[in-house]
Amino acid sequence: MGNLKENQAAYYPGCALLTIDRAYNNSSKLVSKKMGIELVDIPDYNCCGIGEMKSKGAVSLYLPLRNMVIAKSEFGSKDLVMACSVCYHEFTRSIERAKEDKKLLDEVNSILKEADEEEYVPEGGARHILEFLYNEKGPDEAKKNTVKPLKGLKVAPYYGCLYSRPSMYTFTDKKQGMDNSERPHFMHEFLESIGAEVVQYGNEVQCCGGRNVVQDEETSFALCSQTLSKAKKAGADVLAVICPKCAGALDVNQPKIIEKFGKDSELPVVYLTQLMALAFGFSEKEAQFSDMISNPLEVLKEKGRFI
Amino acid sequence: MAVEHNKNSERPVAEKGEHIIARHLIDDDAIKEEKNLVIDGVDVSGRWNTFIETRVDSEFDRSFFDEIQKTVVGSRINRCWQCGMCTASCTVTPLYRRFNPRAFIYMMQLGNLKLLKKYTDVAWRCVGCYKCSQRCPKQVNPAEMMEALALLIKKYFPEEIKSNHQLTIDEEVKKIYEGMILGHGRLDLANLHTSAMRKMGKTTELMSDKDERGAIFKMMKDGRALSVLRLGKPHKWHKSKDAIDNYLRHTGTLEQEK
Numbered sequence: 001m002g003n004l005k006e007n008q009a010a011y012y013p014g015c016a017l018l019t020i021d022r023a024y025n026n027s028s029k030l031v032s033k034k035m036g037i038e039l040v041d042i043p044d045y046n047c048c049g050i051g052e053m054k055s056k057g058a059v060s061l062y063l064p065l066r067n068m069v070i071a072k073s074e075f076g077s078k079d080l081v082m083a084c085s086v087c088y089h090e091f092t093r094s095i096e097r098a099k100e101d102k103k104l105l106d107e108v109n110s111i112l113k114e115a116d117e118e119e120y121v122p123e124g125g126a127r128h129i130l131e132f133l134y135n136e137k138g139p140d141e142a143k144k145n146t147v148k149p150l151k152g153l154k155v156a157p158y159y160g161c162l163y164s165r166p167s168m169y170t171f172t173d174k175k176q177g178m179d180n181s182e183r184p185h186f187m188h189e190f191l192e193s194i195g196a197e198v199v200q201y202g203n204e205v206q207c208c209g210g211r212n213v214v215q216d217e218e219t220s221f222a223l224c225s226q227t228l229s230k231a232k233k234a235g236a237d238v239l240a241v242i243c244p245k246c247a248g249a250l251d252v253n254q255p256k257i258i259e260k261f262g263k264d265s266e267l268p269v270v271y272l273t274q275l276m277a278l279a280f281g282f283s284e285k286e287a288q289f290s291d292m293i294s295n296p297l298e299v300l301k302e303k304g305r306f307i
Numbered sequence: 308m309a310v311e312h313n314k315n316s317e318r319p320v321a322e323k324g325e326h327i328i329a330r331h332l333i334d335d336d337a338i339k340e341e342k343n344l345v346i347d348g349v350d351v352s353g354r355w356n357t358f359i360e361t362r363v364d365s366e367f368d369r370s371f372f373d374e375i376q377k378t379v380v381g382s383r384i385n386r387c388w389q390c391g392m393c394t395a396s397c398t399v400t401p402l403y404r405r406f407n408p409r410a411f412i413y414m415m416q417l418g419n420l421k422l423l424k425k426y427t428d429v430a431w432r433c434v435g436c437y438k439c440s441q442r443c444p445k446q447v448n449p450a451e452m453m454e455a456l457a458l459l460i461k462k463y464f465p466e467e468i469k470s471n472h473q474l475t476i477d478e479e480v481k482k483i484y485e486g487m488i489l490g491h492g493r494l495d496l497a498n499l500h501t502s503a504m505r506k507m508g509k510t511t512e513l514m515s516d517k518d519e520r521g522a523i524f525k526m527m528k529d530g531r532a533l534s535v536l537r538l539g540k541p542h543k544w545h546k547s548k549d550a551i552d553n554y555l556r557h558t559g560t561l562e563q564e565k
Contacts, residue, residue: 016494016496019534020532022534045493053485055378057378057558057562115546115547117547161435165441166448214499215476219434220434223402255521
């Protein structure tokens with residue numbers, strides 16, 4: 001397919017973003033393009049394992065690394081950008097484990113060989129869209145592109161787990177330019193740069209139920225209701241997320257959470273990139289706010305007539 | 308040292324062993340408490356008069372330790388020095404007090420299957436938030452140690468899985484994930500959700516619950532539920548699948564499939 005141009009980056013969409021969470025996928029691309037980088041899907045991607053394949057030894061590394069091989073062979077790119085925090089975790093985990101354990105790397109490469117794929121050489125890395133945009137362009141660039149500042153909109157940033165944890169994989173705190181693992185702030189800075197007001201509520205890096213969102217609704221609902229009600233109590237109009245799994249737990253399941261824990265847990269959930277797209281002048285249709293189950297449209301209309 | 312029992316004191320006494328952290332790990336019989344105890348004339352009623360009898364583990368099994376260390380997820384079990392930072396950081400522990408990563412790792416280190424068996428009903432509840440792995444001072448990676456624990460339970464206590472409704476569901480949902488991820492190379496989320504609901508016996512909820520129906524209806528209407536059809540499979544995925552199956556049949560570790 002040939003190498004990428006200077007203003008392009010290899011992008012791993014992942015299963016959620018191509019289907020249910022298309023709003024996150026499309027708004028990420030819109031925002032990146034506006035800021036000067038075009039995200040190009042790698043061809044022929046496969047699922048990262050979504051945290052459910054960890055007990056399968058080298059297979060848990062094979063799944064993400066096959067995509068790294070494709071990025072290298074098709075685009076000549078060592079790095080791969082992705083928006084889903086679970087994918088990001090699976091990729092960073094596989095790359096780090098392959099780097100530190102030669103035997104494991106050999107096992108992965110022997111599966112790759114048998115599957116008729118090219119060899120994986122540990123180099124480059126996976127990049128989360130938030131970290132990628134922050135380091136490549138930064139909040140100043142976002143501010144420059146803002147034509148409709150979200151003045152008066154109170155946003156509770158929700159980072160969740162795997163964007164900043166564990167630092168043995170994500171290199172938060174460990175490598176220059178990376179976010180802080182216990183108190184991440186990149187999303188705060190982007191939100192401020194597009195004119196929104198950031199709300200502090202204490203559950204920024206708590207868990208939504210993660211791996212057990214499907215199997216263990218009871219636990220997930222309890223954790224999510226804490227996050228939603230705390231953010232609401234702190235005055236937030238919306239909760240901004242950067243992971244489709246968090247959105248599944250906090251947004252798609254929200255009607256059921258409200259049924260169990262009451263109206264305190266009623267709070268619209270949006271993706272950070274949707275808010276950025278709105279501030280950059282895209283319409284609410286282009287940012288696909290109507291895809292969210294928790295209905296952010298109303299509050300966006302009421303609060304600041306953003307749409 | 309003169310020890311006497313002050314039988315006249317009216318001081319309120321706590322529940323037996325209440326002050327012990329992770330109290331559930333210690334058998335009732337092993338806790339010795341005097342309601343009112345005076346040592347050298349000092350009344351030490353309260354938490355200072357709780358004693359735990361010395362326990363001897365006669366079933367220490369080192370081979371078990373090696374079995375865990377050979378897996379990808381359990382490779383760092385030797386590093387743990389039992390500080391308890393994982394349990395202190397845990398998302399699940401405050402919700403389920405018997406879920407205690409530190410204790411689970413200890414039981415795994417000792418090869419104490421008898422004790423582990425008592426915790427199969429909560430051991431699967433790890434949400435994978437990785438707070439433990441972030442804060443662990445020895446990089447044990449306790450979050451992944453819980454995956455190793457799941458492997459052990461699968462191998463040594465298949466009966467426990469069968470007899471526990473929630474464990475069975477967890478297994479079934481894992482199988483759905485596996486079928487999609489390894490079988491097709493991609494994950495069909497709408498299908499995953501509905502299949503999982505059926506496995507959980509929530510078929511009626513799927514059809515009648517207004518919230519459930521609302522979300523599904525919305526996604527059907529705006530085309531997202533069906534966009535999965537466009538996902539397709541990765542090119543020549545069958546080769547990957549064969550190579551993966553072949554690997555899993557021959558690992559020679561806990562990860563091996565029958």
